[in-house]
Amino acid sequence: MDDQGKLAELDRDGAIRELGAEASAAAVDGGATRAAFLARGGLLVGAGLGLGSLPIAFAGAQGGLSSGDVRILNYALTLEYLEAAFYADALRRAGLRGNALAFARTAHSDEQAHVDALKRTLGGRAVASPRFDFADATGSQDAFLRTALTLENTGVSAYQGQAPLIASRDVLAAAGAILAVEARHAAWVSDLIGRGQDPLPAPDAFSPAMDMRAVLSAVRSTGFIQ
Numbered sequence: 001m002d003d004q005g006k007l008a009e010l011d012r013d014g015a016i017r018e019l020g021a022e023a024s025a026a027a028v029d030g031g032a033t034r035a036a037f038l039a040r041g042g043l044l045v046g047a048g049l050g051l052g053s054l055p056i057a058f059a060g061a062q063g064g065l066s067s068g069d070v071r072i073l074n075y076a077l078t079l080e081y082l083e084a085a086f087y088a089d090a091l092r093r094a095g096l097r098g099n100a101l102a103f104a105r106t107a108h109s110d111e112q113a114h115v116d117a118l119k120r121t122l123g124g125r126a127v128a129s130p131r132f133d134f135a136d137a138t139g140s141q142d143a144f145l146r147t148a149l150t151l152e153n154t155g156v157s158a159y160q161g162q163a164p165l166i167a168s169r170d171v172l173a174a175a176g177a178i179l180a181v182e183a184r185h186a187a188w189v190s191d192l193i194g195r196g197q198d199p200l201p202a203p204d205a206f207s208p209a210m211d212m213r214a215v216l217s218a219v220r221s222t223g224f225i226q
Contacts, residue, residue, distance in 0.1 A: 066167045073171065074127045075212055077118040079158055081129040082224060083151055084111040090138040099192055100141050107185050114178055131226040145193050152186035154218060157210035
């Protein structure tokens with residue numbers, strides 16, 4: 001099925017195509033059309049068609065993964081196992097409250113969704129989850145927030161470091177969608193810690209990347225993986 005066919009299947013009432021047409025018109029017609037375009041975008045989100053509601057399926061990659069992409073996806077899966085387990089443990093042990101509790105619940109749901117998508121894509125080639133022990137990192141709300149910031153920033157740098165090495169366009173697109181969510185988590189928890197002070201949610205104009213060896217070395221050094 002070509003791209004137009006896929007769009008038609010998803011967009012049965014024509015809303016997405018209409019939105020695209022309005023976007024083009026907005027560049028020509030100015031403020032009035034732009035306002036209508038933005039209003040239409042709000043309606044899409046309200047109807048459940050916002051980007052956040054679309055699942056990461058990696059569908060086009062299934063059954064056609066290169067050995068390099070399998071290695072990268074299993075690396076990503078290991079990091080997602082770590083994050084999902086961390087948030088689950090914090091929800092049980094850290095005595096979270098208020099905005100920190102809301103953040104942990106949302107982040108745990110997101111990380112578990114990432115785990116599920118990666119496992120579906122890898123099928124029988126998916127690595128098993130390690131055992132984890134987070135010790136004092138989930139023993140209090142303050143320790144949780146500081147550790148969450150480190151893990152989320154590491155996740156962003158890890159996905160960014162692998163992006164140039166991914167062969168499949170489907171995998172690259174899905175990994176980019178996950179990276180964006182990890183970056184939003186990092187900004188959210190940074191704001192909870194500092195409320196506009198150090199650490200800043202967006203301290204630099206360019207995000208640093210980390211290669212696989214550096215990330216795995218950093219993760220091993222935490223002692224979280226048993």
